[in-house]
Amino acid sequence: MNDPQNQPPGMKRLAAVAVFASLALAGCTAADEPETESGTAGETAGATSGETAEGSGDAADSPAATVADIPEIIDDVQPSVVTIFLDNGGLGSGVIYTEDGLILTNEHVVRGAEEVQVAFADGQRVTGTVVATDAVTDLALVQADRTGLPPAEFQTELPEVGELAVVIGSPLGFENTATAGIISGLHREIPGSATNSQSLVDLVQTDAAISPGNSGGALVNGQGQVVGISEAYIPPQAGAVSLGFAIPAGTAVEVVEELLEDGSAEHAFLGLAPRTITPQIAQQLGVSVEQGVAVLAVEEGGPAGEAGIQAGDILVSLNGEPLASSEQLLAALRSLNPGETVTAELMREGETSEVEITLGERPVENG
Template sequence: MSCATRPMRARGLAAVVVAVVLALTGCTAPEEPEQENGTAVSSATAAPGGNDGNAGGPPDAVDIPQIIDDVQPSVVTIFLERGGLGSGVIYSEDGLIITNEHVVRGAEEVQVAFADGQRVAGTVVASDVVTDLALVQADRTGLPPAEFQTELPEVGELAVVIGSPLGFENTATAGIISGLHREIPGSATNSASLVDLVQTDAAISPGNSGGALVNSRGQVVGISEAYIPPQAGAVSLGFAIPAGTAVEVVEELLEDGSAEHAFLGLAPRTVTPQIAQQLGVSAEQGVVVLAVENGGPADEAGIRAGDILVSLDGEPLASAEQLLAALRAFNPGETVTAELIREGENSEVDIVLGERPVRNG
């Protein structure tokens, strides 16, 4: 978690970050669903293995071409003036598009290309760095909004990725949901967004960012976010923001242009044997506090640089990324109990969570 908005105490202790690529091309940097803002939102739990909901019977054959035909009109390509591109998903019929914040970072105006070949101007109307989500208003109406499943999919369920990898518009890849609640190791050093993700082996490539991860019923279960490249030793490791997170953040952005996030006001780093030795502690896992924001929630609770957080509200913490993911479950103003180790002694402190400051860029 970044605390760059205010002075911090104590610095140091480096970590190795796993190579992760945000999937952006050409840039440097069975109930009827509810209708929300013209967007179909379903809370029905996904049926495992591509089952279309026929409980107790064998799963029906999955018609992947039909899924793609149904969903492609709801997925767009976003072009930036500086030459980059990404993907997006139609959120409402009046032209509201959801994409990644990193796709449109630094841009106010973009071009939006639709599956029918039409291309129109778009305006970036809101963004949220913490979850890496943004909204683009396209100059077009009468669009087919995607249906979002706000419940998490199940591991092993069919997964189809639709987007524009490397600029190849309307591209689809298929696989399964490989895992849930994933955090990218080492990502907390630079980003708060690469936590609590859906993992898939459906290929995600540069340009897929902001596109759709779809289930066997054509429902969006995630917004494509990142992948670990082959040169890091990975094979088919892609990640998406859960649709439930996306819908929640979008609704907040539509309300007042910002999304609220719980804030501790400290810089975390995963404990390693080297760090534990340096601090003279025997902790095998936890989160070391590198720095504390003056006057922030952690500072007010008496947390100091060098403390090791081992649990938050009873949930063990094995990494800095787990801490960031755990904070997603809380709101500003709530009180959480943190167990920590200081100079070899265990203790507990209550922390009144603050609201994460809004950062530009």
């Protein structure tokens, strides 16, 4: 999927499409735009672990965690969570992935940095080197100059709605801070995020408080297992109360293992720039469709272009699943692999048709 902030050359655009794109952006409200943080004011948070729990059912068979268990959970997990400091004064959180000093954090926390400082729960602080990043999922790996560390444990199966959730990190620089709540929802996409981010889709929602600086820290369950990388929150000034989001642990583990293999992660690529249909966009295009994804631009020679998709088309469904937003399209691609063939239903000039698209691999330079 094209990064809307860095579209590749060769995009064919329609003048009318450019007009409705600006209308769609003007239609976004503060409630549509989550706070993100790259060491400044904003927020997204994350978690990690080197030992993975493949979801054999042990967690489901265990007694449900209660509020009384929270201090023990924090004591167990806190040594595996770190604070990351940047030279520019920015900071975030991270989670120990391996005992030899590999730290998982968010890409936006370390963006633009080659070296950072990593502070551990025992007070020691060492230099860390950024060794790999993936902007699509907003994940990064930092190699800290320390060994003999306690790696966190990942639960790679999705948690259940209503489960206990504890967020551990360094909000606003308050190191080793914990907040608690529950898992509030699964497979969440943040409305309007596709215009500037690939990562805010297919997320775990929690009401455990997430604040600037939690980015890269751990969202854990009642067994002390990392179930998510806290990725974003919607601020109170947008009318939200305790709306936080995390990258699922399964996604994090998969991406980390790819990064460790060759320094990059593969992502399915359509080669088009999407925009959620709004009444204004529908009016500009002269269509009566109530939901779908408008194609703003198509990369020459890309998968969508080769399949015959054109700027101005409206994607109605992918593999039979209706598309109500650009974020749903990005989430659908997250579960697909380069080389797979998908069926897209599209509308053009009031007529619907189906096309077969063989997905490509997202170019690293677009990420």
